[in-house]
Amino acid sequence: MIDPKVLERHGLKPDEYDRIVAFMGREPNLTELGIFSVMWSEHCSYKSSRVHLKTLPTGGPQVLQGPGENAGAVDIGDGLAAVFKIESHNHPSFIEPYQGAATGVGGIIRDIFTMGARPIALLNSLRFGSLEVPATRRLLEGVVAGIAGYGNSIGIPTVGGEIAFEPSYAGNPLVNVFCLGISKATDIIKGVASGAGNAVYYVGAKTGRDGIHGATMASAEFDDKSAEKRPAVQVGDPFMEKLLLEACLEVMQTDALVGIQDMGAAGLTCSTTEMGSRGGAGVEIDVAKVPQRETGMTPYEIMLSESQERMLLVVKRGREAEVERIFDKWDLHASHIGEVTTDGMLRVKEHGKVVAEIPNRALTDEAPVYRRPMIEPDYLRNVRKLDLDALGPRDARLRDDTSVLLALLGSPAISSKRWVYSQYDHMVRTNTINLPGMGAGVVRIKDTDRALAMSVDGNGRYCYLDPRRGAMLAVAEAARNVACAGARPLAATNCLNFGNPERPAIMWQLAQAVEGIGEACRALDTPITGGNVSLYNETDGKAIYPTPVIGVVGLLEHADRVVSRRFQVAGDAVVLLGEGRGELGGSEYLKVAHGVVQGEPPLLDLKAERALQQLLVDLAGARLVRSAHDCSDGGLAVTLAECTFDTAGIGADLSIDDVSVAGTAEINRAAALFGESASRAVVSAAPDATAEILKRAKAADVPARMIGRTGGHELRIAVGGHVAVSVPISEAERIWSNTIEHHFAKRVA
Amino acid sequence: MMKFAVVVFPGSNCDHDAYYAASHVLGQRVDLIWHKDTDLKGADAVILPGGFAHGDYLRTGAMARFSPIMREVQSFASRGGPVLGICNGFQILLEAGLLPGAMLRNRNLKFLCQHVYVRVEQTDTPFTSASHRGQVLRLPIAHGEGNYFAEPDVIARLEANRQVIFRYTNADGDVTSDGNPNGSAASIAGLCNEARNVVGLMPHPERACERALGSADGLVILESAVQSIRTGALVARA
Numbered sequence: 001m002i003d004p005k006v007l008e009r010h011g012l013k014p015d016e017y018d019r020i021v022a023f024m025g026r027e028p029n030l031t032e033l034g035i036f037s038v039m040w041s042e043h044c045s046y047k048s049s050r051v052h053l054k055t056l057p058t059g060g061p062q063v064l065q066g067p068g069e070n071a072g073a074v075d076i077g078d079g080l081a082a083v084f085k086i087e088s089h090n091h092p093s094f095i096e097p098y099q100g101a102a103t104g105v106g107g108i109i110r111d112i113f114t115m116g117a118r119p120i121a122l123l124n125s126l127r128f129g130s131l132e133v134p135a136t137r138r139l140l141e142g143v144v145a146g147i148a149g150y151g152n153s154i155g156i157p158t159v160g161g162e163i164a165f166e167p168s169y170a171g172n173p174l175v176n177v178f179c180l181g182i183s184k185a186t187d188i189i190k191g192v193a194s195g196a197g198n199a200v201y202y203v204g205a206k207t208g209r210d211g212i213h214g215a216t217m218a219s220a221e222f223d224d225k226s227a228e229k230r231p232a233v234q235v236g237d238p239f240m241e242k243l244l245l246e247a248c249l250e251v252m253q254t255d256a257l258v259g260i261q262d263m264g265a266a267g268l269t270c271s272t273t274e275m276g277s278r279g280g281a282g283v284e285i286d287v288a289k290v291p292q293r294e295t296g297m298t299p300y301e302i303m304l305s306e307s308q309e310r311m312l313l314v315v316k317r318g319r320e321a322e323v324e325r326i327f328d329k330w331d332l333h334a335s336h337i338g339e340v341t342t343d344g345m346l347r348v349k350e351h352g353k354v355v356a357e358i359p360n361r362a363l364t365d366e367a368p369v370y371r372r373p374m375i376e377p378d379y380l381r382n383v384r385k386l387d388l389d390a391l392g393p394r395d396a397r398l399r400d401d402t403s404v405l406l407a408l409l410g411s412p413a414i415s416s417k418r419w420v421y422s423q424y425d426h427m428v429r430t431n432t433i434n435l436p437g438m439g440a441g442v443v444r445i446k447d448t449d450r451a452l453a454m455s456v457d458g459n460g461r462y463c464y465l466d467p468r469r470g471a472m473l474a475v476a477e478a479a480r481n482v483a484c485a486g487a488r489p490l491a492a493t494n495c496l497n498f499g500n501p502e503r504p505a506i507m508w509q510l511a512q513a514v515e516g517i518g519e520a521c522r523a524l525d526t527p528i529t530g531g532n533v534s535l536y537n538e539t540d541g542k543a544i545y546p547t548p549v550i551g552v553v554g555l556l557e558h559a560d561r562v563v564s565r566r567f568q569v570a571g572d573a574v575v576l577l578g579e580g581r582g583e584l585g586g587s588e589y590l591k592v593a594h595g596v597v598q599g600e601p602p603l604l605d606l607k608a609e610r611a612l613q614q615l616l617v618d619l620a621g622a623r624l625v626r627s628a629h630d631c632s633d634g635g636l637a638v639t640l641a642e643c644t645f646d647t648a649g650i651g652a653d654l655s656i657d658d659v660s661v662a663g664t665a666e667i668n669r670a671a672a673l674f675g676e677s678a679s680r681a682v683v684s685a686a687p688d689a690t691a692e693i694l695k696r697a698k699a700a701d702v703p704a705r706m707i708g709r710t711g712g713h714e715l716r717i718a719v720g721g722h723v724a725v726s727v728p729i730s731e732a733e734r735i736w737s738n739t740i741e742h743h744f745a746k747r748v749a
Numbered sequence: 750m751m752k753f754a755v756v757v758f759p760g761s762n763c764d765h766d767a768y769y770a771a772s773h774v775l776g777q778r779v780d781l782i783w784h785k786d787t788d789l790k791g792a793d794a795v796i797l798p799g800g801f802a803h804g805d806y807l808r809t810g811a812m813a814r815f816s817p818i819m820r821e822v823q824s825f826a827s828r829g830g831p832v833l834g835i836c837n838g839f840q841i842l843l844e845a846g847l848l849p850g851a852m853l854r855n856r857n858l859k860f861l862c863q864h865v866y867v868r869v870e871q872t873d874t875p876f877t878s879a880s881h882r883g884q885v886l887r888l889p890i891a892h893g894e895g896n897y898f899a900e901p902d903v904i905a906r907l908e909a910n911r912q913v914i915f916r917y918t919n920a921d922g923d924v925t926s927d928g929n930p931n932g933s934a935a936s937i938a939g940l941c942n943e944a945r946n947v948v949g950l951m952p953h954p955e956r957a958c959e960r961a962l963g964s965a966d967g968l969v970i971l972e973s974a975v976q977s978i979r980t981g982a983l984v985a986r987a
Contacts, residue, residue, distance in 0.1 A: 148860050152891070153801045155762020239760050239804025330759065425862045425891040427956050428799075430766045435963065444961065446769065560961065 002033060010037035016368055023362045031300045031348065031356045036363065038266035038304060039273060042535050045367040048501035049533045052514040056528045057521050062490050063529055068278075070111040070191050070261060072529020073183075074491045076555050078448045081188060083117035084180040086125075086456065086495040086551045088534035092234070093175040097142025101175050102150040102236040103308050108179040109156060110262035110311070113245050116189035116252045117181030120429060121443050122151050124161040124177045125456040125495070125549045129170025131412045131743045136165070139173050141744075146236075147177070148423040153238035154245065158424035159432050159441030162456055165412045168464075171539030176495040176532075178456050178551045182445060189252055191261035191271075193314045193340045194279035198258055200272075200338040201320075203327055204244050204310040208293035210234045211267070211306025240309040247330040248311060254326075256319035258340075263310040269303045271312040272338075273346050277364040279314075284347040285338030287355070299348055299355040314340055370501075377505035383465055386585050386599030388662035388671075394593050401637075401669055401717075401724040404593055406735050408634045408674065409641055411592050415739035416645075437646070438564040439629065440485040442556065451559035453487035455479075455552055459633075460545030462601035465586045467509040469601050471516030471548045473678055476609045477632055478552035479524050483613035484628040484681055486563045486620025487554030492521055494531040494550050499543025501535045509546040510535075517548060523606035524613065526552055556620075563620045565629035567643050567650045570711035572626060573690040574643075574652055578612055578680030579703040580636060582659030582671030588633045589674035602678045608702070609679045615700040616681060624689045624696075631680035637673035637717055637725060639682050641732050644715055649729045651715055654708030658720030672719045684710055751978040752778040754792030756822065756838075758813050759784065763799030763835065763955065770955040771796070775971055784816035793978045794831040794875065795822055797838030799891070799953060809852060809894050810840035819845055831875035831974055832947045836892055839939070839949030848942055848949050849907070850899035856932030860893040864964065865930050867915040867938045867952055868922045874914055874941050875977040876948045876970050885922040886915075886966040888952035890930060895951040897933035904935055915939035915950050 007017055010033060020028055020036050028036065042048060058066040064081050065073035071085035089104025105122065112119045124147055129136045151158050156179070193200065211234040251257055259279065261271045268290070276283040287302040297305075313334070315323050320336065327334040341347070346363065348356040398404045408414055421436035433451060434442035440455040457478040463470030479489040494517055499506040521528055537544045556562055567574075584590055585599025619625045631639045636656060644651055661671045685693055690706055697704030715732060717725040753771045757764045764781060772779045780790050784802075789795060802813035813819070819841075826832045826847055834842040842848045855861055869877050869884040880886075899907070907913055915938040919928040929936045931951075939950025954967030 145859070152860055152862075152893075153760075153762075153804070155800060237804070239801065239806070242760055242762070242801075242804075422863050423860050425860070427862060427889050427891060427953070427962070428762055428766065430769060430956050430959075430962055433961050446773075 002027060010034065011041060012037050016040060019368065023366060029356065031303060032358055034300045034304050035269050035356060035358060038269055039363040040367045044266050044270055046533055047368045047370050048372050048535060049496065049510060050369050051371050052511050055514065056518045058527050058529065060525065060527045063527055064185060065188060065529065067528065067530045070114045072491065072493060073115065073188055074529065074553065075185055076452065077450065079185050080445065081183050081185040082180055082452055082553055083112055083115045083183055084178065084493055084553055085111055085530045086176055086178040086493045086549065087532040088495050088497060089175045089177065090172065090497065090534050090537055093143055094173055097139050098146035098149065099235050101143040101146030103234050104175050104177045105147055105150040106236045106238065106241050106308055107264045108177045109154065109241065110264065112179045112181040113248055114191065114260050114262050115183065116187050117183035118249060119156045119179050119181040120431060121180045121441060121454065122156050122158040122177065123441060123454060123456045123551065124158065125458060126163045127169040127174035127460065127547060128165050130167050131165050133170065136170065137744060143173065143175055144420050144423055150236055150238045152425040154242045155428050157426045157428050157432055159426050159443060160436050160455065163417055163420060164460065166460060166545060168545045172537045172544050174497050174547060176549045178493065180452065180454060180553065189257065190259055190278065191275050192259035192279035193275035193283050194281050195258055196340055196342045197317050198340045199315045199317060199320050199336050200283060200285055200340065201313040201315055201323065201334045202290055202310065202337045203313060203332055203334040205237060205240050205307055206291040206293040207302055207305045208307045209297065209301055209305060212301060212304045234306050234308045236308050243330045243332055244309060244311060247327050247332055250326050251323055254322060256316050256322050258314040258316055260311060260313045263312060265306065267304060267306045273360050273363045275312065275314065276346060277360040282341035282343045282345040282347065282360065283338060284341050286349040286352065288351045289335055289337040291333065291335055299350050303348060372501055372507045373504045374508040374511055375504040376508055383598050384600055388584065388667050391594050391596065398593050401673055402727050404670065404674065405637050405641065405725050406727065406732060407592050408588055408638055409732055409736040410739050411588060412739055413588055414634045414638055416737045418737065419740040433559060433562050434485055434564055438566065440481045442485050442562050444559040449558050451556040451562060453482045453485040453554045453556060455481035456549055457481065458547055458549035460547040461597055462586050463513060463547060464545040465599065466601050467512035467546045468516035469604060471513035472520040472604050473601060474548055474550045475517055475520035475524065475526065476604055476678055477630065478550045479526055479613055480630045480681065482552050482554035483616040484563065484630050486561050486617060487556045488617045489524060489526045489552050489554040489613065491529050492526040492550055492552045494528055494548055496533045497537055497544065497547040497549065498535050499538045506543055513546055513548045517550065520606060524610055561620050561623060563625060563628045565643060566627055566647050567652065567684050567710045568626040570650055571687065572684040572710045573687050573706050574654060574708045574710060575683050575685065575690065575693055575704055576680065576707045577615065577683060577697060577702055577704050580659065580672065580675055580677045580680060582661040582675040583677045584671050584675050587674060587676045589635065589670055602676050604678045611700050611702050612679050612681065615697055615702045618696060619683065619693060624693055625683040625685045627684045629682050631682065632676065635674040635676050640717060641715055643682060643684065644729050645733045645736060649713045650710050651712040651729050652708055652710045653712060653716045655718040656707055669719050669724055673717065673724060750778055751793040751975055752780065752791060753794050753796055754780050754782045754789045755796045755798055756782050756784060756818055758800065758802035758816060760802045760804050761798050761800035763953065767796045767798045767835065767955045770958040771971055774958045775975060777975060782818060784818050787817050787821055789821050789825055794833065794974045795825060797834040797841050799836030799838060802837055802841060808844065810837060810844040813841045814845040823847065826947050829944060829946050831977065833876050834949035835953055835955065836951055839951055842947060842949045847947050848940060849903050850897055852894045853896040853898050854894050855896050861930055862889065862891040863930065864888065865890050865952060866918050866920050866928060868918045870913050870916055871911050874945050874948050876973050877914060879973040879976045880969045883922060885918060887964045888954060888967055889956045890952050892951055895931045895933065897937045899934060907940060910943060912940050912943065913937055914941050914948055
């Protein structure tokens with residue numbers, strides 16, 4: 001009955017099947033095989049990444065909940081916890097952009113309120129192919145509309161994010177969504193089933209045939225038949241989720257609840273198994289009692305469906321009526337579908353007859369773990385070499401430094417993302433005190449003095465050139481963005497987007513990146529409290545850039561000391577913190593001006609990075625700075641330009657050091673202006689605060705130097721004493737503001 | 750102290766923002782009233798907040814008008830009680846027939862969240878009495894369907910009766926095409942009924958009541974209600 005074809009359709013390898021038979025002591029039936037296939041899929045079991053993920057730092061005095069639950073949690077003082085996680089929805093978003101992205105938002109929101117936290121902010125990190133390609137614009141439009149459609153409707157603000165465009169994502173866009181919620185530190189709720197005889201409840205949307213094998217789909221590569229997998233993508237209902245959110249938070253106010261988990265990937269299977277496994281108990285359900293949207297559904301289909309907006313609850317015996325009453329108020333029907341048992345089995349019945357019976361342990365702890373072979377990929381030998389003196393001629397239109405700066409400001413990677421974030425409600429809940437585009441997203445916590453800053457970052461190009469350093473730089477940048485807002489970085493979450501782990505070169509990228517994340521998180525004291533791994537991001541055998549995306553959450557003790565990237569007044573001093581080394585490897589400059597993706601990404605001295613971040617937090621806390629902006633894509637010149645945007649035209653006159661990294665003056669100036677050396681930030685301050693800033697920088701061992709003043713309506717930057725860039729702010733800002741709109745307008749023209 | 754009632758529909762999501770602005774910022778009493786309730790609990794003024802009532806899968810606001818509390822809101826309004834509909838609340842007022850016209854999708858067919866400028870056109874309503882005519886307010890919008898539409902004769906009547914209360918403008922208070930974010934007819938951002946006690950607007954004054962949020966210009970709208978009640982300009986009570 002179970003032949004090789006059936007196994008292949010379930011994404012199970014023959015040796016994995018042998019393992020199932022050995023563990024069960026018999027052949028599984030089809031329902032059982034389906035259950036194994038989703039629980040042992042890469043998506044649910046982390047079988048390729050688990051040995052590496054175990055090396056990540058996950059503890060610290062601030063950590064209330066590390067990996068293993070629905071989300072991580074950190075202590076933010078005043079008896080409160082921040083609960084947060086990032087998750088991917090890459091594969092569904094490629095197949096059906098609007099619903100794929102929308103249900104990604106729905107899924108991560110459920111992970112947060114499942115923990116007993118009220119979700120208060122969303123971020124997203126997106127990757128697409130070149131914006132020149134019509135298919136990219138269609139995907140971008142659909143994904144952004146899907147994120148907006150779900151987040152706006154449910155009333156959780158999307159307060160920030162990042163987007164990059166690289167050809168490697170053309171056939172496999174990335175949609176990573178981050179959500180953060182707040183709960184009382186003592187009220188965190190876990191996804192456990194325990195206490196024999198306690199009731200298992202199903203609440204939310206009815207179960208349909210949508211999304212069957214979504215987890216298996218997310219664990220396979222794409223090919224030209226992927227479009228046929230559309231039925232495996234689910235449809236989101238944000239209104240249902242809003243009701244679930246409010247009703248579940250209300251139920252959590254009672255003490256009738258033992259545990260709760262959302263039905264995400266692998267639906268009813270994963271939630272029953274994981275809850276039982278965490279509680280050291282068994283769960284027995286009858287699928288005939290599961291509310292169904294379609295007729296004639298088999299136990300197999302019901303167990304594997306990934307219909308959205310469904311929750312599984314374990315309720316204390318005798319308290320059922322109380323819980324049902326709350327759901328009734330919200331017009332939700334809670335169905336009593338089973339009980340907690342003591343035998344550690346997942347037992348599925350249909351009208352009382354057992355149709356599947358598997359030890360929980362076999363599905364979770366006994367799931368295969370692979371130490372897959374790794375090998376350093378060949379391409380690295382070629383791309384790491386960068387001879388700045390052998391670069392081809394610069395694009396002829398880029399005749400001077402000013403035109404290079406304008407080209408960078410107009411590149412999709414650097415340009416304003418207003419077209420995107422204006423479609424997201426970023427103000428609902430009236431907590432957003434640093435709006436999108438102003439640096440890290442910052443939300444105040446009402447009834448306290450505090451605020452939380454958050455940022456998601458990643459640079460696939462850097463990771464392509466050096467996965468380990470690229471991943472470290474992603475951690476550093478996310479934490480630096482948070483520190484620029486004045487917040488002390490507390491903890492991190494990661495979303496690891498890679499190709500097919502069965503290929504040794506991909507596995508090597510993954511392992512290197514995880515090592516880099518671990519090292520950076522240890523040095524910056526931002527433990528990883530959870531996250532997600534998305535593998536098989538390939539189309540027709542071509543992998544995406546290795547793309548670890550890092551979300552960092554930081555704490556502002558005083559919400560009113562939040563700092564944005566914008567210059568505030570004319571006449572302020574502009575101070576550069578950190579030191580440029582003229583590093584052009586992997587830079588946006590090389591890509592835009594020379595069409596080259598080559599070299600080594602910038603060096604990262606984690607000690608210097610930590611010192612810089614602590615200094616930024618210190619300066620903001622002492623109200624010494626009026627703006628702060630980190631240096632990243634496009635280097636110092638782009639950072640300085642961005643400081644002048646959205647200021648109603650406050651310019652600046654600046655002078656920076658020259659560097660000598662090549663044989664030509666043109667490249668040396670480019671390296672000074674557009675080099676992407678890490679661990680740098682630009683701050684502005686009242687002139688009489690400058691001495692104190694420089695003093696504190698010296699004490700913190702951070703190089704610092706005043707590089708000019710704000711004022712006028714031009715951006716002027718001299719390199720080594722000679723004016724290199726000179727442009728009216730209005731012109732630079734216009735180019736920076738309209739890039740994405742222009743790409744959409746082109747289509748109409 | 751006056752008392753606001755903020756109606757909570759399933760799918761409302763600015764209910765707590767209105768609650769917070771009226772209670773914490775303005776220091777007034779506020780009750781959150783569930784849509785299945787049939788009693789406004791003695792409120793002096795009613796706010797229908799923003800959000801996506803019942804998911805807005807049909808036309809925005811189309812389902813909410815059938816909620817039990819709406820009968821009470823209608824009766825309160827007919828007795829002259831001040832009612833403010835914000836964003837989805839405005840759409841519900843249109844669907845309930847308390848205000849004329851309808852909403853179309855935004856001109857660019859996209860949801861838009863940004864700060865805009867609106868000009869106060871009339872001050873003889875309970876929600877603009879503390880402002881001055883021509884005052885330009887910087888307020889956020891956040892909607893996908895805020896493109897106000899009514900037949901030309903209806904617009905003409907609204908103008909003749911001075912029922913247009915807020916108009917989209919540029920920062921200088923001039924009505925321009927660029928200042929109109931969603932394509933609304935006659936740049937209408939908000940209007941009132943003939944009795945002038947029911948006001949609806951698409952921008953969110955409750956999101957602009959504190960400097961920390963980028964603007965405190967919305968405060969004058971809620972303060973107007975407080976002042977109207979205190980001076981006895983309105984006497985109806987739920």
